[in-house]
Amino acid sequence: MRMTDETAVLLVNLGTPDAATPGAVRRYLAQFLMDPRVVQLPRWLWAPLLRGVILPLRSRRVARKYASIWMPGGSPLAVHTRNLAAAVQERLPHMRVMHAMRYGNPSIPDAFAALRSERIGRVVVLPLYPQYSTTTTASVDDIVRRARNMPTHSVADYHLDPAWVRAIADSIRAHWSEHGRGERLVFSFHGLPQRVVDNGDPYAVQCAASVAAIVENLGLASHDYVHTYQSRFGKERWLEPATMPTLEALARQGVKRVDVVCPGFAVDCLETLEEIAELNADAFRHAGGHALRYIPCLNDAPAHADALAALAERALRQ
Numbered sequence: 001m002r003m004t005d006e007t008a009v010l011l012v013n014l015g016t017p018d019a020a021t022p023g024a025v026r027r028y029l030a031q032f033l034m035d036p037r038v039v040q041l042p043r044w045l046w047a048p049l050l051r052g053v054i055l056p057l058r059s060r061r062v063a064r065k066y067a068s069i070w071m072p073g074g075s076p077l078a079v080h081t082r083n084l085a086a087a088v089q090e091r092l093p094h095m096r097v098m099h100a101m102r103y104g105n106p107s108i109p110d111a112f113a114a115l116r117s118e119r120i121g122r123v124v125v126l127p128l129y130p131q132y133s134t135t136t137t138a139s140v141d142d143i144v145r146r147a148r149n150m151p152t153h154s155v156a157d158y159h160l161d162p163a164w165v166r167a168i169a170d171s172i173r174a175h176w177s178e179h180g181r182g183e184r185l186v187f188s189f190h191g192l193p194q195r196v197v198d199n200g201d202p203y204a205v206q207c208a209a210s211v212a213a214i215v216e217n218l219g220l221a222s223h224d225y226v227h228t229y230q231s232r233f234g235k236e237r238w239l240e241p242a243t244m245p246t247l248e249a250l251a252r253q254g255v256k257r258v259d260v261v262c263p264g265f266a267v268d269c270l271e272t273l274e275e276i277a278e279l280n281a282d283a284f285r286h287a288g289g290h291a292l293r294y295i296p297c298l299n300d301a302p303a304h305a306d307a308l309a310a311l312a313e314r315a316l317r318q
């Protein structure tokens with residue numbers, strides 16, 4: 001089949017269970033946690049541990065967490081990613097915009113099969129991770145390399161993209177003007193094992209650079225904000241400072257109101273809606289704080305779709 005000049009943009013996110021049930025969560029976690037980019041233990045050790053201990057226990061507990069945030073259209077990560085792709089499509093009428101998930105559905109191989117049948121000639125893959133990590137971005141690339149059947153260009157990261165930085169800063173300003181401003185702004189990013197960073201993963205450096213750029217745009221002083229890492233998984237040492245103990249320490253120091261923003265997540269998901277807006281908000285109050293206000297991800301906001309559409313167009317010109 002001859003390819004055409006038609007180009008496509010494939011937005012790729014992490015993925016999420018198809019239902020808030022232990023079975024669906026188990027299928028999702030099994031695929032996610034067997035990715036050697038994510039858990040680097042030897043397979044002979046990890047596979048039986050995962051199947052025998054972790055999946056049976058974790059799937060039930062995590063399914064209840066998903067149930068607490070589930071939307072009429074599905075998992076928030078799936079709903080927001082779908083809506084974001086539609087918003088980007090509106091801005092790129094001359095291209096085909098699709099989305100896919102690294103784990104679960106719709107899969108990356110299925111997306112490439114669909115693009116091939118639509119006779120698309122060239123694809124820009126835009127992983128929805130502002131900061132590059134081997135555990136996320138490189139893992140998307142692993143599958144893209146295997147699945148692609150046409151010329152493909154991948155965007156590595158956009159952690160300092162001016163339009164993206166401005167969109168995040170504007171969303172914080174909008175939140176402040178609607179709800180008032182807390183005494184501290186907490187920037188909480190998904191964590192990584194410290195070992196992964198020690199082995200050369202640029203994620204932590206890029207997270208810090210994003211914080212610096214957003215803070216500069218907002219004109220904040222160093223005592224106005226804190227940069228933390230959330231979502232520890234397993235027994236290893238992860239990036240620090242950790243979000244929850246930091247919030248508890250702030251509350252004990254007498255801080256009554258904090259705002260939390262998560263610029264490592266393109267769209268809201270379990271880690272923001274349940275972990276930050278529910279779990280960490282409770283912990284902050286139990287430690288003596290009055291209110292943790294969570295600032296939502298950019299999701300399908302016009303400024304977010306504008307920034308991503310411009311990134312994709314620039315990548316295509318390269």
Ligand SMILES: C=CC1=C(C)c2cc3[nH]c(cc4nc(cc5[nH]c(cc1n2)c(C)c5CCC(=O)O)C(CCC(=O)O)=C4C)c(C)c3C=C
Nearest residue numbers: 014015016017038062077133135136190233264269270271
């Ligand atoms: C935004 C960047 C992310 C990095 C970096 C990342 C690394 C990473 N994650 C785990 C383990 C889990 N993460 C889970 C959920 C999850 N993680 C991200 C993003 C990053 N992960 C997102 C967007 C989500 C939410 C998915 C959703 O459906 O809403 C989970 C699943 C939930 C749970 O069981 O707690 C796990 C497990 C590791 C081990 C890791 C780096 C090594």
Ligand SMILES: [Fe+2]
Nearest residue numbers: 014190231271
């Ligand atoms: Fe994660």
Ligand SMILES: [Fe+2]
Nearest residue numbers: 231232271275
């Ligand atoms: Fe988590």
